[in-house]
Amino acid sequence: MSIDKSILYMPIVKDATASHIGTFPERQPVAYEVVFNSLQDPQVQPAVLEAIRASIRIWINSMWGSLAAGHTEEGSLRGANANWDALGKLGATVLQTDNVEAIDFWRDGGVLERWNHHPGDESIRVQAGDPVPGGQGVGYLDSDRNKCNLRPEEPMLDVCDIRGRIRPR
Structure with missing residues (x-):
């Protein structure tokens, strides 16, 4: 990041690197990708997430359960409690998913249990x-x-x- 000012740097923050938040010498990254396997992990404590969100984005990957304590895109599509709503409440401002149309529907206020539902599609x-x-x-x-x-x-x-x-x- 210090070598090339045009690089948009987004470090991955895990248990072992939670203390690195806000410690970059010249400039801060544009986002932190916060990875956690438990809501008790240091990097997802409310004060830490609030400190990050005060100045930059919080990126959470919802594609695999191991990246966000089981909060997955599949959980979102099933209406499970471990879903995009829960990640938004944690403070996520960027969510990674393969389900682009579904997250767009959800972001616009749609109820995911009704996403992509067509009359007669009741298999x-x-x-x-x-x-x-x-x-x-x-x-x-x-x-x-x-x-x-x-x-x-x-x-x-x-x-x-x-x-x-x-x-x-």
Whole structure:
């Protein structure tokens, strides 16, 4: 950053580098990419995030659960609590995602459970997970990993739409 003034520098801040925030000698970066695997990590404490946001952007990557304590784009599309709303409440001003159309819809105030919904597009997958006595080839046997989030009250049944989201009751 000190060699070329045209470089837009955005350091990654993790547990080990949380103390580096605000310590650049000549100029501050344009953003910090804050990576955390727990909301107890030092770099996501309210005072630290407020200090960052007071002068520059907070970038959080929502593409993988390991980058933001499970707050993922998939969680956003399912309506889970670990979603873009939660990252915004942390102070994120930049969110990285592969779901550009969905985040644009959400940013404009759309309810993500209704994103990309078209009348008549009500395909639902129901996956039973209770092996029938007799085993494979004799009765139904579920041997693959669950493809949907499980309902706690129905542990052997996956119910979701074709995008992997559980339908509200």
